[in-house]
Amino acid sequence: MKKKNVKKIEELVTECNAQIRGIEQIALKDENRAYGGIIRAGKGGLVEFLCRELIKIAWNEINGKEEILFFSDKKIQIPIKKEYISKITSPEIREWIKDNFNDFVFHAQVDIHVFIDNKFILGVECKSYTENAMLKRILVDFTLLKTIYPKLNCALLQLESQLTGDYSQPSKDIIFGSHSTHTLLSYFDVDLNIITLLDGERKVDKPIHKKEFYKPLKKELLIKTVEKFIDLLKSDINEIKY
Numbered sequence: 418m419k420k421k422n423v424k425k426i427e428e429l430v431t432e433c434n435a436q437i438r439g440i441e442q443i444a445l446k447d448e449n450r451a452y453g454g455i456i457r458a459g460k461g462g463l464v465e466f467l468c469r470e471l472i473k474i475a476w477n478e479i480n481g482k483e484e485i486l487f488f489s490d491k492k493i494q495i496p497i498k499k500e501y502i503s504k505i506t507s508p509e510i511r512e513w514i515k516d517n518f519n520d521f522v523f524h525a526q527v528d529i530h531v532f533i534d535n536k537f538i539l540g541v542e543c544k545s546y547t548e549n550a551m552l553k554r555i556l557v558d559f560t561l562l563k564t565i566y567p568k569l570n571c572a573l574l575q576l577e578s579q580l581t582g583d584y585s586q587p588s589k590d591i592i593f594g595s596h597s598t599h600t601l602l603s604y605f606d607v608d609l610n611i612i613t614l615l616d617g618e619r620k621v622d623k624p625i626h627k628k629e630f631y632k633p634l635k636k637e638l639l640i641k642t643v644e645k646f647i648d649l650l651k652s653d654i655n656e657i658k659y
Contacts, residue, residue, distance in 0.1 A: 418640060422474045426639045429470055434633050436463055464543040467614070468529050468574050471639060472539075475646035481533070489530045495561045497521035525561040527571075531650075539570045539649050546619040547611075548579040549597050556605040563607065570649045572610040574642070577619035577632075584611055585618040587638055610649065612642055 469488055476486050497514070505511045514521060531539035540562055542555045552573075559571045578584035582595025594611070602609060615632045623630040 418478060418643070422478060422643070423636075423640075425470070425474055426636055426643070429467065429639060430634050430636050433463055433467060437634075438628075438631060464545060464574055464576050464614075465528055467639075468541050468543050471643050472529075472531060472541075472646050472650070475643045475650055476533075478643065478647055479651060481650070485534045487532050489532055490526070491530070492524035492526040493562055493565055494522040495525050495564060523561065525558055527555070527558055527562070533650070537566050537569060539572065539646075541572045541574050544573065544575045546577040546579050547573060547575045549601055552580065552598065552601060556601070556607055556609065559607045559609065560605055570610070570652060571607050572612060572645075572649060574612045575614065577615050577617070578611075578613045579619040580611070581618070584613055586616060587613040587641065588616060610645065612645055614638055614642065 473486070477483070497518070502511055502514050505514070527540045528543040529541040530537060531541070540559065542558070544551065547555070555573060559569070563569050563571075580595050580598045582598060583589060583592050584594060584598070586592065614634060615638075617632060620630075
């Protein structure tokens with residue numbers, strides 16, 4: 418890895434660890450917002466920030482042109498399926514939908530939409546932690562996006578894991594996952610890359626923003642995450658016209 422990118426990762430480790438340690442102090446001082454909401458927003462925002470920065474580093478590692486990489490938070494319009502309309506038993510409702518067909522859309526998105534040369538290459542959902550009930554919604558969102566972008570690469574970037582199995586052991590060379598998560602994944606046509614940033618299963622009664630349960634980010638795991646993002650970005654790089 419390029420020296421400047423290693424240095425950038427080291428700076429991210431220092432900055433993000435300081436943010437994790439400081440989240441509770443911010444929450445305790447803010448009298449206008451609920452404590453839990455500030456904690457969740459702080460951790461969620463941290464993961465999104467890290468995701469963007471690590472993707473930028475990955476793109477730089479493969480010598481991608483900086484000006485053609487950008488992130489969008491624009492929602493994707495998913496149209497109503499025509500075959501659904503034909504199944505509606507009420508003729509009045511069928512005609513109403515047909516008469517207003519273009520209005521029937523669902524606005525879908527995940528947290529990070531990565532575009533290269535105006536092509537939607539990678540979608541990343543960012544979570545402070547994930548359990549399987551949350552994973553179901555994530556898979557539905559990606560399934561909807563893939564109806565418009567069938568070649569879209571999909572990833573889940575989580576600070577901690579509550580998916581059980583060994584998703585909470587990101588330092589391992591091979592992560593087998595969990596029985597329940599693989600079963601859930603088998604029902605969706607989404608190749609979801611699950612990336613965890615902190616070692617150790619998430620414990621409800623041991624929040625990492627508290628001093629006694631604090632877990633630091635490690636440079637090695639951020640480098641491993643960059644390498645994964647490189648793989649995801651390179652998988653479609655041959656289709657991109659520079």
